[in-house]
Amino acid sequence: MKLDVVKVWQDLHKMPELGFQEVRTSAYIADVMEKLGYEVTRGFGGTTAVVCYKRGAEPGPTLMLRADMDALPYPNPDGSIECVHACGHDSHCAMLLTAAAELADKVKRGTLKILFQPGEETLKGAVALVDKGILDDVDIALGMHIRPIQDVPAGDMCAAVRHTSSTFIGINIKGRTSHASRPHLGVNCAEAAALITNAVSMIKIDPAVVWSAKVTGIVAQAAAHNIIPDEAQVWLDCRAGTNEAMNEIIEKVKAAAEFGAKSVGATAEVFFPGVVLPAAVYDDDLTAEVAEEIVKAVGKEHLAKDCGGGGEDFHFFKFKKPSIKAAYFGVGVGAAPGLHARNMSFDPQYLPNGVKVLVGMALRKVG
């Protein structure tokens, strides 16, 4: 059975669903995979994940191909939420389903594992599956993403999307209120917030690493302007090209918060409102093989240079099980104006390119 990737994408594009609510999408996918003769687990780990296997007769590694399924929420003027596939996860599922169709009778060695993952946009999808053992049998993990026109020209592909580690950090500052005519009796949290912002701005990380750490929010306010504020919150957005650099940023932010606050008699508590998303850590040899498959698929002149930016919860796989070899390629489809733009669109004629790389990589490992 052969699938038309554009047709599959058109089907999936009509059923955008939020993370962990991919009910129609996962049912569609599981139905197709069963028809293709895969061993299919629906609702893996109590989520909407679809996990499929095709096992070879000869021994070999387990290669996991992964696509994400969820769409994004956008508010309408009437307050309702419209769900839109503005990050192209529908195209990822379409490429992976189409590759699965081609691979259905070609797995000779080891195991082909195919994962349709929920909730990537929530950054909680991959972790939820890891906690349920999704990685237990995995040796190699391969993911992909369509790229915006700014990153990779339409028709080109890149062998590695070098996502950065990223996290929000919150800082709760506590001081002591006083009337503004007696500032010496108070501990001014607006000033503590400024000092912490200064200290954060002075953090130094090896300039050879891609990184940034910025205060993106300060709220320090009492009930009136003539009251010294005894509370403040500071928020940061931090990004780093390596997990080591992210760890260093976090430690330095903690010091900036603690000692910046203490320097004026305040206290600061650092918290993480969400996850610390790991950076991309790829296997160079595996990435070189992906590059070879890209050249085979679209020609050397369409092998784009690696792109970066943004985050992906795919990287929790390598982060949680470091022995895995991981790679993740980018498919140039002319996505514009940008991923996550509500009106994001792209040219699906380039999706077969991604299918070819998935198939080629699978044949290398389990064919």
Place this chain on the structure above:
Amino acid sequence: MKLDVVKVWQDLHKMPELGFQEVRTSAYIADVMEKLGYEVTRGFGGTTAVVCYKRGAEPGPTLMLRADMDALPYPNPDGSIECVHACGHDSHCAMLLTAAAELADKVKRGTLKILFQPGEETLKGAVALVDKGILDDVDIALGMHIRPIQDVPAGDMCAAVRHTSSTFIGINIKGRTSHASRPHLGVNCAEAAALITNAVSMIKIDPAVVWSAKVTGIVAQAAAHNIIPDEAQVWLDCRAGTNEAMNEIIEKVKAAAEFGAKSVGATAEVFFPGVVLPAAVYDDDLTAEVAEEIVKAVGKEHLAKDCGGGGEDFHFFKFKKPSIKAAYFGVGVGAAPGLHARNMSFDPQYLPNGVKVLVGMALRKVG
């Protein structure tokens, strides 16, 4: 006709009214003043002000004795507002009415002008009257205030309450938004706010002057933590013992805002959400005479040293017409826990002390 200051205070205490809404209070006062034979103008300048005259046969200066009439608003749990005489303005009116009664037949020289002023707590009462010509005929202005127990012991009086100049300053900062993964494309208003806060914290004014300039509020926030905020607001509370020092603070805050913002590519606009309240500027000779009257009234051992702090819109009189000689004394009545505390109370047995000083000063100038 003789008045009992405590009885008058009890009457006025039962009719607390907000600034510029002192309808019952001003009617009560005007009725009494007319009975005392004063020339009375109700509703001076379109406000609730009551302006009264007693003119002497011989030439002499115009002495204006002034009391404020308004009470303060406090929210109830049900959202309604309770009006409370928590700053003792009722006692000021009672002292001035009682003094007026004693002075009714004693004005020989010049003119005794008695002003019951609306809206002191709004800081707009004095200015509103100045704009309508209240000062045109005034040579000397004398005011008074009951003092909290911390400032002046009950039964004591001080010859000068050295109110400071004070103002709020707001700063609107404009930058440029960007995604937090591209911080170099944005102009981060949280950082501009921190820099302005730093610069404000480094302002230096002659340490011999009472002064302070503090950022008491920062709000710098975008719609999400991964967006560089392109707007921020910073609020300051500034106080100074002299108007010259306040002018210097304001100029330095403007520089801190403008150049602190510019240093990271942002712009800052300084605004004044309210008035710049002038500092107390007293005539030393007049204050010395007040001190003599205090000694006459309560004895040398009950002449307290000058107290300070807080603001008074009385000082717009001298500020707007610098040729006026001004003085302003404090009456120790054991007010606790503090002025503006909703449950503020004091011992009215000490109010006759204030009446004696008002009468004594009037007799010196127009008796």
